[in-house]
Amino acid sequence: MNQPLLSQTQQERLPVFLLEWYDRTRRILPWREDPQPYYVWLSEIMLQQTRVEAVKPYFSRFLETLPTIGALAEASEETLLKLWEGLGYYSRVRNLQKAAKVVMEEYGGQLPSDPLLLEKLPGIGSYTAGAIASIAFGVAVPAVDGNVLRVISRVSASREDIASPKCKRNMELEVRKIIPKDRAGDFNQALMELGAMVCLGNGEPKCLCCPLQSICLGFQQGVAAELPVKAPKKPRKKEERTVLLLHCGDTFALHQRKQKGLLAGMWELPSLDGKKSPEEVEEWLREQGVQVISLREAPDATHIFTHVEWHMTGFFAELSQPLPGFFWADHQALEQQYALPSAFKAYFGELGLKKAKSVKK
Ligand code: SF4
Known part of the structure; x- marks a missing residue:
């Protein structure tokens, strides 16, 4: 049996202080003001890698085009990818649609309220299931994301590694004990909101304006900025690629990626492995049997995936x-039909595309 992370006093006071603060200061967000299950679900998936302010226009555009779970289930892949363009992590929107189809077939178009059933849907993990169940249906279950792990680690001065599944399970158990049954959704949102607005990451908690200061051991022991403890991740693999903007007449070459793995099934600019010189690129093109009218350097760029x-x-x-x-697309098709991943945004200008903003965190 694990030691409880929060003392009896903390368990009693935390929900009271937190909800009182939330009622005074909470942000007005579209999915919060009308927490229909579909809206909560969509917003949670969009917010997984993107800031709230950046998500708002995507959220409205998505719902204007696909206002119901039924419309989402029937949307074409091109529509889906276009609506998601710039948010990255396209497997998320594909899973969203897979789940929508299951909801249509098995639940008559209504998301279930049971978090265990929600977790069986593609793309929904324990956090998202908890968020939908509590916010949309008022079920008293935890929704523990990175913000919540940070807040609870600091309040309890826990030095458990928050990257470990065991630690997450413990935190979920701890939160489960203190969720007020009559305000489960507000409580979960308040914890997330505190993590996003006050108990910030990167060692910068705003303890002086925090409603939990009087019960926070991290603050009282002067260790808040050192918490939470998180084991370092494996270093990312670095890959050199030579990206080719192949132009012929008024068309550019596109290549479709494999249906599995990174950017599965997405259209991309053709590329060669490694860092090639202009001579090597020209030679490669000639070997493919085409005549090169002109060749010039385009910008170098770096894109960081997980x-x-x-x-x-x-x-x-x-x-x-x-x-x-290769598939050859003209400017109109590039602009309106084919969603290019934001990994290539440094080249959007060369392709004559206007949309070039990355909105990832
Ligand atoms: S007092 Fe500081 S460390 Fe503790 S919960 Fe508030 S912001 Fe976080």
Whole structure:
């Protein structure tokens, strides 16, 4: 049996202080003001890697196009990817649609309120299931994300490694004990909100304006900024790539990635492994049997994924005829139809595309 993280006094006072603060200061957010299950679900998936302010326009645009779970289930892949373009992590929107299809087939178009059933849907883990069940249905279950792990670690001065599944389970048990049954959704949102607005990461908690200061051991012991403890991740793999902007007439070459793995099934700019010189790129193009009218360097760029970094060297090549084996898209199709991952945003200008903002955290 694990030692409880929070003392009896902390357990009693934390929900009271937190909710009183939340009622006074909470942010007005579209999915918060009308917490329908579909809206809560969509917002939670969008917020997984993106800041609240950046999510708002995506959230409204998505719901204007796909206002119901049924519409989401039936949307074309191109529509889905376009609506998600710039948010990254496209597997999330694909899972969203897979789950919507299950909801239509098995639950008559209504998300279930039971977190165990929610967790069986594609793309929904214990945190998202807890968030939907508590916020949309008022079920008293925890929703423990990185913000909550940080707050509870600091309040309890816990030095458990928050990257370990055991620690997360303990924190969930601890939160479960103190969720007020009549305000489960507000309580979970308040904890997340405190982590996002006051008990900030990167060693910068704003303890002087925190409603939990009087019961926070991290603050009282002067160790808040050292917490939470998190074991370092494995270093990311670095990959060199040479990105080719192949232009012929008014079209550019696109390549579709494999259906599994990083950016599964997404369209991308063609590329060669490694960092190539202009001579090597020209030679490679000639070997493919096309005549190179002109070749010039395009910007270098770096894109960081969760487990890998792409270090990209770019070349713009004008070709006499389309290179076989690629899909050739004109400007209108690039702008309206094909969602290019934000990993290539450094090249959007070269392609004549306006949308070039990354909104990842
Ligand atoms: S007092 Fe400081 S460390 Fe403790 S919960 Fe508040 S902001 Fe976080």
